[in-house]
Amino acid sequence: MPSSSIADRLAAVRSRIDTAARTAGRDPGEVRLLVATKTQDADAVRAAVEAGVDLIGENRVQELVAKAPALADRVAAGTLEVHMIGHLQRNKINQVLSTSTGVETVDALALARALSTRCVRDDRTLDVMVQVNVSGEDTKSGVVPGDAVPLALDVAALPGLRLTGFMTIGAHLDAGGEPAGDAAVRAGFARLRAIRDEVLASDAPGTADARELSMGMTTDLDLAIAEGATIVRVGTAVFGPRAR
Template sequence: MTETASGADDERTLLADRLAAVRARVAAACAAAGRDPRSVRVLLATKTVDAARVRAALAADASAVEADPSLAPVLIGENRVQELVAKGPDLADLAPVTHLIGPLQSNKVNAALRWVSCVESVESIALARRLSERCTDRAVPLAVLVQVNVSGEPTKHGVPHEAATDLAIAVAALPGLRLAGFMTVGLRSPDPVAVGAGYAALAALRDDVVASGAPGTAQARGLSMGMSGDLEIAVRHGATLVRVGSAVFGARPPL
């Protein structure tokens, strides 16, 4: 075996071990909350991760799913359209389910739609309308999540909590889109109670929208919340998708 091949095998083993650890954390959090672990999907946040490492992680995950068919394959999520477009061709043969989890400018909608099946970062009706215009003729509507700033932190993206219900109902009515739920980035705090309060608020918002009876809202049950450091808190409050990056790929290099 060449040194290069050995290094690639070591990397895949490391990623497989880290993925298994994340799945174990999710399963334990679900058990503590009395939830079925199959109700929570894992999304790999691949910001700054090169295509080769993403391929290695997907290969490791495929092996895990083959060994245990009860596992759902991981999804991948990109924060930046530029990275999404750059990595897309190198990952296309693997056909990963890819979400955009970062901000989307209107002039980049066409580029993003080539590669994603879900946009998690809808925070304005203007963006939603732009997506709708591009997706009206699609055979399958584009899944979207309304991003909500539950913490109120000025550094966070997302519609303010008090405006989120009206935005969600408006988005749900647009042709070519399917409102699949809500996304948030949790409060940056060492206080688990404060972090959990934000996640609970998003879950309550989701429940209100689903119960509203407004067109297109009945299936908006998804909650994308929780990351490497706080996924247990998010699962406790009903997360259906947790976004993990550093727990699998390690700390991001300084910019």
């Protein structure tokens, strides 16, 4: 895809974010755009970065590693953050730590402890988020909402990790298996915000920076922003429909 097309799509997405924020009575500057690069080649991702993207997210470790060389100069310069936004297996931790600046999908204490051990060994601090499955859908990863606060407090106390907030994927289906309506999607996002607020109010060690709410994608970012999203993850609206 020509870089001009990506730049035009980026401008449209940013305009949509601004409009959603203002409609919700929020400052558009409170919402960051994370460009999801799943299935996109390195040239397309580089074009997005050169068009002004400073935060990208990758779902698959193998793609993260493959694209890392094309982005290494921007990461080293501190002008690009790269987040892991897909399910992470413990046996892939070393690959993720060598190619990313943050992990948004911590959903178990065992994973957090493994990340902590590697970070302490490497004398680094990794930004992490706790992923919460607010919809209860079996196809989604994440800790159940009732366990999210205890997990977050445990993660926040681990050396080598900085808890920066929480991540979720909006509901796709309701309890009856039908497409979820706006009310159900918003309720899930509101649940994540309540979890975040409870953790911040705890004043527990390591929780002071846990302010981020990474929620909302191309189809539901407006609803997420209305419920307090600070990061929205958009791929299709920037790159176009993914090739099958």
